[in-house]
Amino acid sequence: MTQPAPDKRRRQLIGAGIAAASSPLWFNIARAQNSAPIKIGFPTPLTGAFSAEAQDQKRAAELAVKEFNESGGFNGRMAELLVRDDKLNPGEAATRTLELIEKDKVDFVVGSLSAATQLSINAVCKERKILFNSISQSDAINEAKDWSLYTFHEALNPHITAGAVARYAFPKFGKKVVYLTADYAYGHEMVRGFQRAGAPLGVQTLADIRHPIGASDYSAFLPRIQALKPDVLVLCNFGRDLVNSAKQATDFGLKSGTKIITPVLLYTSRLAGGADAFDGIIGGTSYYWGMEDTVPSAKQFNDKFRKAFGGAVPSDYGALGYAGVRSVLQAVRNAKSTESLAVSIALRQLKYDWYKGEQFYRKCDHQSVQSVIIVESKSKNMKDKNDVFNVLAIEKPNEQLLRTCDELGHKVTT
Structure with missing residues (x-):
C-alpha cells in the first residue's frame, strides 16, 4: 500500500486532530477540566472537647469559600469545602x-x-506534596523536622x-507562678513559652501540675495550688478543659489571693463557662x-459573618x-494555578489584612506574623451577650519576637 507524501500525511494528522478537538467528547472533557x-x-x-471551636471554624471557612465563589472563583472554577x-x-x-487526598482528590x-x-x-500532606495551612497553635509544626x-x-x-x-501579666501580678497544664503538646509548649518570657523578668515556677486532656474534675489539684500560694495561676x-478548670478554680476561691491567667482566652469558652x-x-x-x-x-x-449566620x-x-x-484561595489567584508548589510560592509572598490588621508569612518557616490581643473577661457593663472581653493591649506583629529561624533548624542564606 502506498503511503501518502509527508506533507499530505501531516495535513491529514492535523485535520484529524482538529476534528477530534471539535468533537463533543473532547469538548466535554476540556470543559470538565476547566470547570472542576x-x-x-x-x-x-x-x-x-473542642467541638464548639471547630463548628465556628467550619462556619467561617464556609464564608471564605462563599466569598470566593461569588467574586467569580478562579478562571470560572468555584471552590468547594470538604469538611x-x-x-x-x-x-x-x-x-x-489521606482519604481527602487519595479518594476525594482535594487540591x-x-x-x-x-x-x-x-x-x-501535616505528615500526610508533606509526603504527598499537598499544601496544608494549619489553623491551630503549635510550635513544632514550624520546626525543620516537621516542616x-x-x-x-x-x-x-x-x-x-x-x-x-x-x-503583660507577670510585671503586674507577681513572679511566683503555678501552671495547671493539659498534658499534651499544646500545654507543654505554652508552659515553655511562659517560662522563656518570664526568665528575664525573674519569674519563679513553683509547680507545673499536669492533667489529662478532657479532664472533668480538677478538685484533686486545687488544694495543692492553694497551698503553694502563687501570685499567678x-x-x-483549651476548650472544655479551660471551662471546667476556670469554674472549679473560681468555686474553690483561688481568685481571692491569686491572679488567674491563660495563654488563649477563648471566646467560646467564656460563653460556655459564664461571666x-x-x-x-x-x-x-x-x-x-x-x-x-x-x-x-x-x-x-x-458584618459579613453576621449577615451569613443570623447576627x-x-x-x-x-x-x-x-x-x-x-x-490559600487568594494565593491560587495570585499564582494563576492550583498546583501546590505554585500556590506555596505565591502564599510565601502574600501580605494580607483579612480581619485583624496586617499579616504576612515568614519566609523561613511559613509562620503567619501577626498581632496578639490581650483581653480580660468581664461580668459587668456588658452591652450585649457577646460583649464579654475588655481589650487591654495589642502586641503588634513583630518577627523579632518569634523563635529564630536558626533555632527552628532552618538554614537561612542571604
Missing part, C-alpha cells in the same frame, strides 16, 4: 486527610484544632502567644470581634478558619 471545583479538605474535631471530623485523634486525622488542606492532630495531618515547602501556619504559636501574655489548657467563672481572668487571643471599633477589616469581617459574631478560632481558607 477547587477542593479544599478541612479536617477539624466536630465532635469532642471531615478528625475526632481530636491524631490517627483519625491522618486517616481522614489543598486547611484545618486542625489540636497541636497533635495538625502534626499528623516542608507545603507547610503553612496561619494560627499563632504558643511561643508568641504565651510570651505576649507573660510580658496559669491555666495552660462569674471567668470574671477577671486575663489571656491572649488571635482575635476578638470587639476590635471592630478600631480595626476596619474586623468590622468588615464581622452571630465570629470567635477567635472561627476567624482562623476564615483566614486560613481565604489566604
Whole structure:
C-alpha cells in the first residue's frame, strides 16, 4: 500500500486532530477540566472537647469559600469545602486527610484544632506534596523536622502567644507562678513559652501540675495550688478543659489571693463557662470581634459573618478558619494555578489584612506574623451577650519576637 507524501500525511494528522478537538467528547472533557471545583479538605474535631471551636471554624471557612465563589472563583472554577471530623485523634486525622487526598482528590488542606492532630495531618500532606495551612497553635509544626515547602501556619504559636501574655501579666501580678497544664503538646509548649518570657523578668515556677486532656474534675489539684500560694495561676489548657478548670478554680476561691491567667482566652469558652467563672481572668487571643471599633477589616469581617449566620459574631478560632481558607484561595489567584508548589510560592509572598490588621508569612518557616490581643473577661457593663472581653493591649506583629529561624533548624542564606 502506498503511503501518502509527508506533507499530505501531516495535513491529514492535523485535520484529524482538529476534528477530534471539535468533537463533543473532547469538548466535554476540556470543559470538565476547566470547570472542576477547587477542593479544599478541612479536617477539624466536630465532635469532642473542642467541638464548639471547630463548628465556628467550619462556619467561617464556609464564608471564605462563599466569598470566593461569588467574586467569580478562579478562571470560572468555584471552590468547594470538604469538611471531615478528625475526632481530636491524631490517627483519625491522618486517616481522614489521606482519604481527602487519595479518594476525594482535594487540591489543598486547611484545618486542625489540636497541636497533635495538625502534626499528623501535616505528615500526610508533606509526603504527598499537598499544601496544608494549619489553623491551630503549635510550635513544632514550624520546626525543620516537621516542616516542608507545603507547610503553612496561619494560627499563632504558643511561643508568641504565651510570651505576649507573660510580658503583660507577670510585671503586674507577681513572679511566683503555678501552671495547671493539659498534658499534651499544646500545654507543654505554652508552659515553655511562659517560662522563656518570664526568665528575664525573674519569674519563679513553683509547680507545673499536669492533667489529662478532657479532664472533668480538677478538685484533686486545687488544694495543692492553694497551698503553694502563687501570685499567678496559669491555666495552660483549651476548650472544655479551660471551662471546667476556670469554674472549679473560681468555686474553690483561688481568685481571692491569686491572679488567674491563660495563654488563649477563648471566646467560646467564656460563653460556655459564664461571666462569674471567668470574671477577671486575663489571656491572649488571635482575635476578638470587639476590635471592630478600631480595626476596619474586623468590622468588615464581622458584618459579613453576621449577615451569613443570623447576627452571630465570629470567635477567635472561627476567624482562623476564615483566614486560613481565604489566604490559600487568594494565593491560587495570585499564582494563576492550583498546583501546590505554585500556590506555596505565591502564599510565601502574600501580605494580607483579612480581619485583624496586617499579616504576612515568614519566609523561613511559613509562620503567619501577626498581632496578639490581650483581653480580660468581664461580668459587668456588658452591652450585649457577646460583649464579654475588655481589650487591654495589642502586641503588634513583630518577627523579632518569634523563635529564630536558626533555632527552628532552618538554614537561612542571604
